[in-house]
Amino acid sequence: EPEVTQTPSHQVTQMGQEVILRCVPISNHLYFYWYRQILGQKVEFLVSFYNNEISEKSEIFDDQFSVERPDGSNFTLKIRSTKLEDSAMYFCASSAPGGREQFFGPGTRLTVL
Amino acid sequence: QKEVEQNSGPLSVPEGAIASLNCTYSDRVSQSFFWYRQYSGKSPELIMSIYSNGDKEDGRFTAQLNKASQYVSLLIRDSQPSDSATYLCAVATRSGGYNKLIFGAGTRLAVHP
Numbered sequence: 001e002p003e004v005t006q007t008p009s010h011q012v013t014q015m016g017q018e019v020i021l022r023c024v025p026i027s028n029h030l031y032f033y034w035y036r037q038i039l040g041q042k043v044e045f046l047v048s049f050y051n052n053e054i055s056e057k058s059e060i061f062d063d064q065f066s067v068e069r070p071d072g073s074n075f076t077l078k079i080r081s082t083k084l085e086d087s088a089m090y091f092c093a094s095s096a097p098g099g100r101e102q103f104f105g106p107g108t109r110l111t112v113l
Numbered sequence: 114q115k116e117v118e119q120n121s122g123p124l125s126v127p128e129g130a131i132a133s134l135n136c137t138y139s140d141r142v143s144q145s146f147f148w149y150r151q152y153s154g155k156s157p158e159l160i161m162s163i164y165s166n167g168d169k170e171d172g173r174f175t176a177q178l179n180k181a182s183q184y185v186s187l188l189i190r191d192s193q194p195s196d197s198a199t200y201l202c203a204v205a206t207r208s209g210g211y212n213k214l215i216f217g218a219g220t221r222l223a224v225h226p
Contacts, residue, residue, distance in 0.1 A: 031211045043157060043201065043216040055211040091156050100145045100164070100205065100212055104156040 002026045004105035006092050012111045013082055021077045021108045023092030032075045033093040033102060034067065036060070043091070049075065082112045115140040117204050119217035126224055132189040134220050136202030139183070145205040145212065146178055148187045150198045151219065157201055161187060192224045 005024045013019050025032050034046040048055040049067050066078045075094075079086055089109050093102040116139040126132045134148075145164055149157035163169045163176040163185065175188040185204075189196055199219040205212040 033211075033214075035214070042218050043203075043214075045213045045215065048211040048213060050211050056213055058213075089156075095212065100207075101147070101159055101162050102212070102214060103159060104149075107156045 004092055004094055004103055006090075006105040006108050008108060009106065010109045010111070012113065015084055015112055016081050019079050019082055019110065021079075021090050021092075021110070023075045023077075023105055024073050025075055025092065025094030026096070026103060027073070028096060029094035029099075029103075030097045031055075031095040031102075032067075032069070033095075034077045035091045035093060035104075036088040037091065037107075038088045046077075079110075082110075084112050086110060087112045115204075115206075115215050117202055117215050117217035119200075119202050119220045121218060122221040123223045124220055126192050126222070128192060128194060128224055128226050130192050130224075132192045132196065132222055132224070134187040134189075134200050134202075134222065136185045136187075136217055137183055138185070138202075138204045138215075140204070140206060140215075141180075141183065142206050143180075143183075143204045144207060146176070146185045147203040147205075147214065148174075148176060148185075149201040149203060149216075151201055152198045157203075157216075189222075192222075194224050194226055197222055197224045 032049045047057045089107045092105040148161040161176040177186045202217040203214040
């Protein structure tokens with residue numbers, strides 16, 4: 001069964017460093033999303049992406065964040081200058097054309113020291 | 114502020130019993146409703162979606178939606194220890210295309226032998 005994949009599974013970085021989290025959505029899906037979950041808290045929407053542009057972003061998704069689909073398969077989330085409070089699980093999700101259901105990848109645990 | 118509310122639990126049920134999980138949402142224009150299961154340290158796994166008032170059954174799971182009361186529920190019949198997890202209710206305001214999910218904090222279910 002097709003699934004969303006994410007790399008790396010765990011990323012440790014120093015405060016102020018740039019990180020790139022990578023996702024490969026399900027192959028025929030057209031809508032892509034990033035969510036995050038701080039330990040013990042709710043899953044929070046960050047951004048949705050369709051047709052090579054951002055469809056919607058949350059107030060969390062400030063100028064330090066960016067997304068890109070550099071080729072036909074990868075979808076990336078970049079954090080330019082990480083803060084301690086960016087430590088969280090980051091989940092990529094995708095949905096099919098005309099579909100409402102979103103399927104999540106296994107997540108990347110980001111630890112900012 | 115659009116909210117999705119769930120009882121945090123833990124909801125403890127004996128093996129073989131019916132587990133009943135509830136969710137309320139604040140945005141009346143919500144169109145799509147989802148239940149995800151999340152094991153500790155893992156990503157959300159979609160188990161049910163429901164879009165119209167009434168019941169929807171899939172194996173041991175039944176989702177119920179009442180838009181007038183802004184209420185969604187999930188019944189798990191013949192509960193098994195492997196069902197022990199946190200169940201996340203998620204709501205979206207669009208019926209198609211890109212779709213921001215708003216999550217509740219989750220209800221922790223514990224099924225004891």
